[in-house]
Amino acid sequence: MVNFNGTIVSQDDCEWGQNRAFLYGDGVFETVKIVNSKILFLEDHYFRLMASMRVLRMEIPMNFTMEFLEEEIISLTLKNEISSSARARITVFRNEGGYYLPQNQTVSYVIQIVPIENSRYCIEDKKYEVDLYKDFYISKQLLSSIKTTNKIINITGSVFASENGLDNCILLNDSKNVVEALQGNIFMVQGNKLITPPISEGCLNGIMRKQILLLAKKIENIEVLEEVISPFDLQKADELFVTNVIKGIQPITHYRKKTYVSKIALQLLDEINKLVQN
Template identity: 65%
Template sequence: MQNSVLQNNRGFLFGDAIFETVKIIDNKVLFSEDHYFRLMASMRILRMEIPMNFTLEFFESEILKAVQSQQLETSARARITVYRKDGGYYLPETNEIEYLISVSKIANPLYQVEKQEYEVDIYKDFVIPKQLLSTIKSTNKAINITGSIYANENGLDNCILLNTDKNVVEALNGNIFMLKDGVLHTPPISEGCLNGIMRKQIISLAKTIPDLEVQETPISPFDIQKADELFITNVIKGIQPITKYRKKEFQTNISEVLTQKLNTKIRLG
């Protein structure tokens, strides 16, 4: 069976697309400026032509129109996927873009720290290259997909991804942070991790906690074994504490403090 809509779609045929997943609370797109500027930067990296009308205001209004059409203004997630227009093979016929927006409901508007066990391990089948393309949200997510299947087959909640230097980069669905001896570490963007929107928020909020130092430094798998706390960040979930890695168990104190600070920031707008 053929789908005529997808026959020439470059996002489908070549992964020639990027996307942003945003959270909406009370008819407001959270961190909209950060999402917008990351999307614009990603389009430039992929040499897509940015339309003159594709302003921050346009970005917000298009997402909110889609949310309102589903009557999900109170709490929702929306994904805007931008892809190059049909035509060509590896060499596109045009750099002009089109986009689509999908919307779904979120049960809990504010961020919460869940208390149940959350176990991870390292996914070793494939690694992430240390390059600029690794830092953007493209639709080429083969590593994340195969890693998710591996996690599901092995009774894990998530997996940690490594780069070509065998350093920790991120989790399957977000950036990773490690607390060790009063220092909160997260891999720098140069390691190949996603330039995460929530990552940016957490780094900023963590710097307001007394006696907590924040460092963007490479993390090895051996460092994780000695960590006091590990957690994953993304815009939809906020902070997901990791409670177990192999035989090592972790506390969740900083995760809870940062989640409170994050919710306070959102309430104050």
């Protein structure tokens, strides 16, 4: 028996109480965008998920092929009649048993899906203000580059942003350098340079980040760099934007007393929409 909110219930009625993702953050996840029954950037998502499971020493089931996971996700969108434009999250977690040391390395998974309004990537013409979040810092390590179910820094940062009337916050690592935003990777434009922090700084190995880097290299007179960004550099930037696979690109318009344009962001967004429509 267990106590749940003051009520004594049986262990069987509280199955999540044994879930290792709940108890220890022992899980990884991927969030994908579906457009017209197609998972965007499916191969990149699949291989990142497999790599994440290997990092956590999870046992990858024999049936966990890319085709299997694609079918599982798409069939759920069809069942919910939202296959035209949706967002899905697949969470993989180690099966129950043990404390810090698992009793086995086998896994289970759950897929959740919700509709989204826009199938195309678009940018809203409105103010988008950010600031630094300095209560906690990201470590420069491999675990920071994968999507585990431990996102407490992002959660507390989101609360901080809400309390201070901000749209987002910029996260720093333990060297006090810029890592990413709460909901995605960050890019900075300075003159003819497009710069984003390298993975070694602790940022997520983002799917949209990869696409932006590839597309930007095709733009004339733009030098694409993966370099350390300090908070001081943000003040000197011409443009800042955040990327993730659901939103695409979100330009930052205000950081403290600085106002930014969105020229390169709009150009890249056009290229992303051409890419996903092919």
